[in-house]
Amino acid sequence: MTEEKLISAEEIALYDRQIRLWGIAAQARMRAANVLLVNTGALSNEVAKNIVLAGIGSLTVLDGQTVSPLDLGGQFLLEESDIGSNKAEASAARLQKLNPRTVVSADASNFKEKTAEYYANFDITVATELEVDDLISINDMCRQNSKPFYAGASIGLYGYIFADLIKHTFSIEREKSNISVKLGPESASRSIIDVIVKKEGPKLKEIVTKQETYKPLSASLQSDNLSKLRPRSLMKISPVLPAIKAMWNFHKDTGSQKPTNETDLADFHHLVVGACRDFGLPVGIVSPGFTASFARNIGTELSPIAAILGGVLAQDILNYLGQREQPIQNWVIFDGDSSAAPIYSL
């Protein structure tokens, strides 16, 4: 309750429309949070904008690269005059203007130099547009400090979000339903640990406290959870999931970021099919047309896709901090061609 007292009348006026949604206690927890964004891109621009507007305590942007003209196509935090300057510094300056109450800092060093001690400073780390080995390494360092980790990428028309919140307890407030809530496991990763019923005016409200247990990225990529689905559901799994794994494998195998000729494309298609098998998915979900389209989109970014993924990822961060609402468990796969965004638990 002492946290709540710290929220001033001025802040309540500024954050009025969101406090009405998630309450003042959640707002106070957001304000106490220190978030790190590793690598900047269209997606991280969106995540940063959303959490800074919402009023998180402090944000650090870590990026050792310089701004290129290519960045201007999807990153609203950068302008033509920034070309050649450090990306973290250029975008941090613009972010600060979005909310003077959040402390925004830039770190212009290379993320590869950072050790586990560095990640201990942050309540949440979000790494975007990185290769899988780097993601796994950062995820593992966050785990050593028991700190949650998000990964994500906006891949042209496609994209993903991965969450490792280790062990997360959250509550859901709702009108009391007729079915009484039973304590205990609710899914493979989630259990209900507490239920409080209280009277609010003429209605009964229930506050259900649940806990989700997560896997790190390395283990999640080995998961065969999906293979246990019924064939009908299996056929509906988005081919974007295996394509993302194939994208990482292609880079590991060839050293180049994306397929550029017919031979590359055939290799890439094989990798997607291979990834399907790894996940226990029917290879029929992948068509050569899809593979070609996905391959063309690798390494590109589009503002509307980044906005959607960045909105979903930022809201999950805010929900995590507010300890409210069901968090992502643990992959969101996005296909902008069909506007489908399934959540898979791997």
Place this chain on the structure above:
Amino acid sequence: MSRETYVTEALGDVYQRVKTARVLMVGAGGIGCELLKNLVLTGYGEVHLVDLDTIDLSNLNRQFLFGHEHIKKSKALVAKDTASKFNPHVKLVAHHANIKDPQFSVAWFKSFDLVFNALDNLDARRYVNRMCLTAEVPLIESGTTGFNGQVQVIVKGKTECYDCNPKEVPKTFPVCTIRTTPSQPIHCIVWAKSYLFSNIFGIDEDESPDLDNSVNADNASEIDNLKRENTELKHIKDAFGTSEFPRLVFEKVFKVDIDRLLSMEDAWKHRKAPVPILHDELQLVADAEVKKSAAKVASDDQPVWSLAEDFVVFKDSVERLSARLLELLKNTPEGSARPVLSFDKDDDETLDFVVAAANLRSQVFGIERKSKFEIKQMAGNIIPAIATTNAIIAGVCVLQSFKILNNDLAHAKAVFLSRQPERIFSTESLQRPNPDCAVCSVARCGIDVDVDRLTLGNFVEQVLRGELGYSDEVSIVTNKLLYDLEFDDNSTKTFKELDVGDGTFVTIIDEEEPEGSTPRVNLEFLVYAKESTGDVDSSYKLTHIPEIPRKSMRKRTEVAQEGVVEAVPFSNGNGSVLAGQKRKAEDDELVEVRSTDAKKSKVQIGDEDVIVLDDDEAIEID
């Protein structure tokens, strides 16, 4: 390598159409700011934006194109300035104006390839829907409420329009619940805001559009009582501005009126009787317990105030508001309209009055009292709004625009953001238009009119009967009834005298039902006012002779059942966003499945007198 490299690779051929597209964005608020950013970065050729609103502090948690320094400035103009830096190659045109202004004509709408609605109210949404149908320009409609949102693609003749599904009606309460038998906090809030406030500081109740006090046999004695209450209140108003005034008002509404209610013994046989509050007793408690000033109490909007604190704030706000009104009266020149105060959730003095009065009344009726923060939301119809939801929905709008620009309507989707553990979005294929929709399934025609010369009688005789073959049995309506078989009083009046000018829609409703057939669908004229030429023959000219098919024989309720499966789990604050219901088959083809709002229509006002919670004050659904 340029800013266009990625978008060219990712979008392929569609990008060429994006680059040359000329689009209109209506609304530069929550969704609008996000949408404009996406359109500009993606490289749309030319973007016009229209918004009449100015920037407020409570916008800044999500409308990221605006900063503190922009408060009170035009949303459209500031949004344009900020967004132009994201991509200097896009042509941006901002209009700080109401989209309903006549300058935004059908021809102007026609000049766009696509229109995006990023609005926060039902009325403007409906208007743009109708303009886009008339101009035959595709419309992408969107809305958000809290964590939820939706996007709908509207193409005339091919998909459902915004009005194909009825919208939720504003919440209404029977007058007796508000005035005699409140049972929930909202009843007391509506009483404080729509009845007590306007009676003391606003227009007299007799003139208030919110209240309908029509008398019938059942409520005659009650209405009599209410009338007496009003007369007494008018009497008390003689003491307006004196130091006695707050006490007199207090005693009247929390003691005298309550005693009168108690005298209707029948009413309290099965209901908890109200308990009057005595002014002098509460004054003693307040003197002993309330150490803070009224202003200090009122500045704390989170806790529920004590009864004594409500009392202190009530008296103080009556005093302050009376002083304000007297000041206005003093500065009003003789002969001009008497000034009034009106409730505004952002005007703290008016809000404090409503909070204190509502809570005192709640106490009288044994209802839970609420904090100022909560009452502000209920009294002001505030809808929670966050940056993330707006960003997501704006992104989806742009994805749908790619489908339209690529002439690929079959793969455009209605998209609902209402997260479940297994997916972020629910999607639906677009539905065909409702054949009985009064807005999109109508015949349309433009008419050039010399408004000084053409009379309604001539219009009926020459246009409707002469050119279009209607019988006598027609009704003609604009926003009011102009003509029907039993009402021809307006026949000799000119269009100008009837206030039918440039840009007015005139609807012809066929009332003739021939044996074995149906009436024709409505015909909607859009009036273009012309200069008077003095030439008798040219008092009007039709743009074309419209084809006016007959209504379908099919009854809507028959097909209604098929489609309705589950209600969308949205709480929709002002009823302006959601179609309200969802069909079962996700990703079905364009099938003719209609959802109805049979249930919702029943929410419609019955015979009882009602107070309508005015929607004007609904704020954010953008």
